[in-house]
Amino acid sequence: MTKAGKTVLIVDDEAPIREMIAVALEMAGYECIEAASAQEAHSHIVDHKPDMVLLDWMLPGTSGVEFARRLKRDDLTAEMPIIMLTAKGEEDNKVQGLEAGADDYITKPFSPRELVARLKAVLRRATPQGIEEPIEVSGLMLDPVCHRVTSNSKPVEIGPTEYRLLQFFMTHQERAYSRAQLLDQVWGGNVYVEERTVDVHIRRLRKALGEAHEHLIQTVRGTGYRFSTKAS
């Protein structure tokens, strides 16, 4: 896999909770750094440049909200996504937290699955650079900004799922993916659908691309599919 696991900074004053979260995230393939306070968190941010921050609402000294505000004010860290952790029953804090600049919030207790899912979602949303640029392959163009696909300058009508599928393929060319991997990457891990469903969407995508480009999506028999410009 080309993407080295993203780094997540966990800020919480309770060590067991930090540990618990760290274990869950590491199992999902993330790197974890832990911090018990805002000060500690800040120095870690400078040192390790994490890709995002998991921030507990309650912190000794500087509170989580305040810390989030500070991060968002600083240009260096303004782009860094933040997920806030709040205890149950402090629902009202949601508004305050989001106002402070948090990208999402999770109320304890939460399942590891939920945590990882939302973390993934936030990270996906918060990686604008690179994905913004249109991708073009032999006359087939996908423009993420306009959310539009054109085949030889003619618009291609596809549903959201086919769009994500195509985007994934175009950003991961030449490599063969199993149906399970595609479900993970395109459908998003925590959703449960039949593997053969992938086939149907491949079919729809090929149909939409038309004769001009359907050959770019190749069947790897017994394995899965592949997006490639080279002939199979």
Add this chain to the structure above:
Amino acid sequence: MTKAGKTVLIVDDEAPIREMIAVALEMAGYECIEAASAQEAHSHIVDHKPDMVLLDWMLPGTSGVEFARRLKRDDLTAEMPIIMLTAKGEEDNKVQGLEAGADDYITKPFSPRELVARLKAVLRRATPQGIEEPIEVSGLMLDPVCHRVTSNSKPVEIGPTEYRLLQFFMTHQERAYSRAQLLDQVWGGNVYVEERTVDVHIRRLRKALGEAHEHLIQTVRGTGYRFSTKAS
């Protein structure tokens, strides 16, 4: 089925529930072992080395959580994925269970479909496919990531079995293998096929490789075959 099914250990004190789960999993192609208690589970783990554990929250004697903790503490079993089964409405258990090291949770009642799907997901994550580098031998290249074979940069069309055969040969060069060994390594152990079948696939592989590279697969008369760059 050619693919060796993973083995799942089901730990639950209620026999009907175990049975139900086992049926669902076996239909999905998994091997099942059942245990009614932590003790029984432990001996099964030692004996059968299952690929993962389905663990009921409530167990007589040693509870499920406790058992999970024990498994995670032992180096031998720390890597083994655990899915916890919890009764409905005990959401708080999630946190406790995660602390114990469970990889996922399923709350009863659940559909077989969901069970299988999540099980698959957990197993997938727990089996990180190593970084596979392309192998190249005098113009013949096999790229496991792209699942593609090229002979002097020209694509080679081969079926799944020939692909596995070639991959095995290229990762085990210069050594002679008997037909029985090849059946074990490439076909996967417990399948019964005629030894002469290997000959046929060797033939198909040679044909696919073409004159440029068919000589790499050498016949060792009275023994089997060998993949070698040196002339025989």
Add this chain to the structure above:
DNA sequence: CATAGTCGTCACGCAAGTGTCACATTCCTG
């Protein structure tokens, strides 16, 4: 409430892949 669009699932059929056989060919041995 009606309509259109999308999604996941299923059932059917075709085509690729697989294992086995029969026969041809090669190789070794006496």
Add this chain to the structure above:
DNA sequence: CAGGAATGTGACACTTGCGTGACGACTATG
């Protein structure tokens, strides 16, 4: 140089995997 054993080779029936159209559930939209 015969004869048998081991391997090469083409053909065949059977199995498996994938393409494909259809359908019901769901959602958003007017």
